[in-house]
Amino acid sequence: MNVRGHTADPRPPADPRPPQDAAAAAFGLTKTYGSGDTAVRALRDVTVHFGRGTFTAVMGPSGSGKSTLMHCLAGLDRPSGGRVFIGERDITALTDRDLTRVRRDRIGFVFQSFNLVPTLTAAQNILLPLELAGRRVEPPRLAHVVDELQIRDRLDHRPSELSGGQQQRVAIARALVTEPDVLFADEPTGALDSRTAATLLNFLRTSCREHGQTVVMVTHDPIAASYADRALLLSDGRLVDELDRPSADTVLDAMRSLAA
Ligand code: ADP
Numbered sequence: 001m002n003v004r005g006h007t008a009d010p011r012p013p014a015d016p017r018p019p020q021d022a023a024a025a026a027f028g029l030t031k032t033y034g035s036g037d038t039a040v041r042a043l044r045d046v047t048v049h050f051g052r053g054t055f056t057a058v059m060g061p062s063g064s065g066k067s068t069l070m071h072c073l074a075g076l077d078r079p080s081g082g083r084v085f086i087g088e089r090d091i092t093a094l095t096d097r098d099l100t101r102v103r104r105d106r107i108g109f110v111f112q113s114f115n116l117v118p119t120l121t122a123a124q125n126i127l128l129p130l131e132l133a134g135r136r137v138e139p140p141r142l143a144h145v146v147d148e149l150q151i152r153d154r155l156d157h158r159p160s161e162l163s164g165g166q167q168q169r170v171a172i173a174r175a176l177v178t179e180p181d182v183l184f185a186d187e188p189t190g191a192l193d194s195r196t197a198a199t200l201l202n203f204l205r206t207s208c209r210e211h212g213q214t215v216v217m218v219t220h221d222p223i224a225a226s227y228a229d230r231a232l233l234l235s236d237g238r239l240v241d242e243l244d245r246p247s248a249d250t251v252l253d254a255m256r257s258l259a260a
Pocket of ligand 1: 033069
């Protein structure tokens with residue numbers, strides 16, 4: 001097992017720089033919630049890079065720090081220590097306003113619960129982030145995303161008129177229409193049946209391989225993780241293992257050895 005120790009020097013380099021091909025990177029990331037006796041160390045010295053065009057699954061037991069890592073990488077939460085880069089930009093020291101802009105312009109999100117606005121059509125949901133940002137949609141980009149996700153004939157429907165899989169495809173279209181540097185997905189297939197989940201995971205994999213999209217996906221599901229190029233394993237806030245080209249079996253074995 002490829003256990004990554006961080007005992008040699010737990011401090012991040014004084015002036016860390018991400019590799020040129022990294023869409024996102026974290027150096028010596030720590031996050032502590034609360035203080036004193038009740039402090040919870042949710043992340044402990046996590047250093048990791050996400051190469052452009054790669055699909056990474058983040059796994060680990062409940063409470064191991066997966067969501068915290070994703071939220072810190074995506075600028076939704078601020079780390080207690082360490083640095084986060086989106087592309088070559090260090091987002092750790094940005095003001096709230098600049099951080100909001102980076103999130104809006106360079107990051108896409110997909111959640112388990114789709115988070116679509118029920119009163120808007122699929123098309124209006126997809127365009128909402130751009131409208132809120134005062135940006136014009138590039139028609140070819142919209143057409144590309146809609147066709148790739150095969151939702152062209154669903155654009156005039158409201159979420160309640162769509163299946164779960166269709167709603168999640170609309171949510172992915174909404175996240176991708178802005179051409180984000182990184183798409184963060186939090187249990188994106190958690191509410192879908194296995195066949196619909198497979199279609200979606202294939203789409204995510206293809207968008208990485210053929211269109212250079214970078215995807216970071218938190219999941220509990222070893223089968224979902226097997227679609228990724230790499231699986232990261234967190235335990236107790238630490239990055240403890242990293243599997244290249246994971247299969248459901250190698251992921252399960254690694255999870256079991258964590259529990260042992
Ligand atoms: P996971 O996503 O792997 O289930 P989390 O990142 O949600 O793990 O949580 C990691 C640890 O941090 C857990 O012990 C959790 O209880 C704690 N935690 C997460 N968010 C908060 C918060 N807002 N306040 C206090 N503790 C938190």
